[in-house]
Amino acid sequence: MSRVPLIPESAPFTAEQRAWLNGFLAGLISRGENQSVPLPPTAEIAKRSLLIAFGSQSGNAESLAKRLAREAASRGFTARAAGLDSLQPSDLIREQNVLLITSTWGEGDMPDNAISFWDNINQNGSSPKLDGVKYSVLALGDKNYGETFCLAGKKIDARLAELGATRVTERVDCDVEFDELAKTWSSTALSALETGKEISVTVVAAVPPAKEIEEKGYSKKNPFPAPLIANIALNASGSSKDTRHIAFSLAGSGLNYEVGDALGVYVKNCPEVVDAIISAHSLDPQAEAALPDGGTAFLRDALISNYEVRHLHGITPNQLLNTADFVTSLRKLQPRLYSIASSIKAHPEEVHLCVGAVRYDVHGVQHKGVASTFLADRLALSETTGIFFHVAKHFRLPADLSKPxxxxxxxxxxxxxxxxxxxxxxxxxxxxxxxxxxxxxxxxxxxxxxxxxxxxxxxxxxxxxxxxxxxxxxxxxxxxxxxxxxxxxxxxxxxxxxxxxxxxxxxxxxxxxxxxxxxxxxxxxxxxxxxxxxxxxxxxxxxxxxxxx
Missing domain, CATH: 3.40.50.80 (Nucleotide-binding domain of ferredoxin-NADP reductase (FNR) module)
Known part of the structure; x- marks a missing residue:
């Protein structure tokens, strides 16, 4: 007569863990003991399954999802990161615990790899109910897009709730500077999942807190000071456009890239625009101004190198603003991403861009694209600016070289x-x-x-x-x-x-x-x-x- 297992096969244990527990508990029961079970300190059991789904166009959501999977694993979850294009609603039902990270593309559109998933859950009457699924959404976007800011994440969040899934923590909407908000959201969501699921046997392994993986070499946080080695006009005389071939040297950086990747470029605002803004608001260019990442600088220097000012040029002056209030209202100046226009196999230790300089008038006020005119007009040959590579796995040539x-x-x-x-x-x-x-x-x-x-x-x-x-x-x-x-x-x-x-x-x-x-x-x-x-x-x-x- 076979013995009925005390721990069912559906329980979240490996076969070895289940066998050990069955034997241990059977021994206690045979002796008539009824007490708490002191599990061995090295047994990593009762891990919760966690699906970290991502909708990503440029790679940010994917990178965050993979980082979160490592953090979740360190906290005792069996976590996997997967693109939304590889998932069906049934996958959410099976996993039960779901954290979803998605960007918004264009004018409020889903990223390409999220379109099919969105269609599947958004078809009334055909999508399965998601009762029992616990989830939270991190939405990535850009506030410059106004009403469509983080719209893809907002839509998915609302639809999952409509289908019966339960939020374990509220959605978080991130602007372009998303690192700190993403960390807060992930920590809160993981804690909610840890405390929100009832299981009969729990083992809390002694796991050190999750640590950031230290980036070695040059990166977004530690950009390489690359010298400009080419700035060539690509349009012929008589064109209404100003398109430039821009090239940087990578000599001594140890950096590499693949075709399809993007180049992040740290830029500066036009000093003339900054001077006009300071004058319009009757501010002191030498006043002390706080910098977004700590420290202080003269107001003029801070506005040139550290803050976004493109939407301020030409606005109605406000004589009541003081320097501190003015700076607080500004966003941090972000690096710009450009599609790379070269193969490193053809141009060793170089990276090329194709940049269209943006210049236009609005009601007599001249506007300039911050990054494009910085590269076209203000960065001199041999001068350096910080650069880094942004991996774009979504945009790759076929591995099979025979494919058209x-x-x-x-x-x-x-x-x-x-x-x-x-x-x-x-x-x-x-x-x-x-x-x-x-x-x-x-x-x-x-x-x-x-x-x-x-x-x-x-x-x-x-x-x-x-x-x-x-x-x-x-x-x-x-x-x-x-x-x-x-x-x-x-x-x-x-x-x-x-x-x-x-x-x-x-x-x-x-x-x-x-x-x-x-x-x-x-x-x-x-x-x-x-x-x-x-x-x-x-x-x-x-x-x-x-x-x-």
């Missing part, structure tokens, strides 16, 4: 595709390459013209389609060229081509996405629903990747 690649990058969106093509050339990739490039006029705005034409002549670029919108009466854009080439594009997609888009998120990326769906319907003979499923499958298999802003 389709790239759509108008304007400065050409940046990562110049890097892709340099990489494909350096690695001897045999897959076909197709580039869609557009701008205003062929004669003045064909960025990297000579290099691109040389790639066509060599055969590296199998096909090049250009769209110069102002060279004819009717506006022609990259999506126009895509539709014209629908039959061949469908053939490439069916051959397993990877499809990439870089550039403006608000209009271009949406128009290109609509054109892709239309091509699948018309050339592929699919219904609208089948086309959406085809695109979703491309995203899931990393064959449709976007670097949009």
């Amino acid at each position: 690649v389709i790239m759509v990058g108008p304007g400065t969106g050409i940046a990562p595709f110049r890097a892709f093509l340099e990489e494909r050339e350096a690695t001897g990739a045999t897959g076909k390459n197709w580039l869609f490039f557009g701008d205003q006029r062929r004669t003045t705005d064909f960025l990297y013209h000579d290099q691109i034409i040389e790639w066509v002549q060599k055969g590296l670029l199998t096909r090049l389609d250009t769209a110069f919108s102002r060279d004819q009466e009717e506006k022609i854009y990259v999506q126009t060229r895509m539709l014209t080439a629908a039959a061949e594009m469908w053939q490439w997609l069916e051959e397993g081509a990877h499809f990439y888009v870089c550039g403006d998120a608000k209009r271009m990326a949406k128009d290109v996405d609509a054109a892709l769906h239309e091509i699948i319907q018309t050339a592929g003979g699919r219904s609208a629903e089948e086309a959406s499923a085809y695109v979703a499958d491309m995203k899931k298999n990393k064959r449709y990747q976007r670097d949009v802003y």
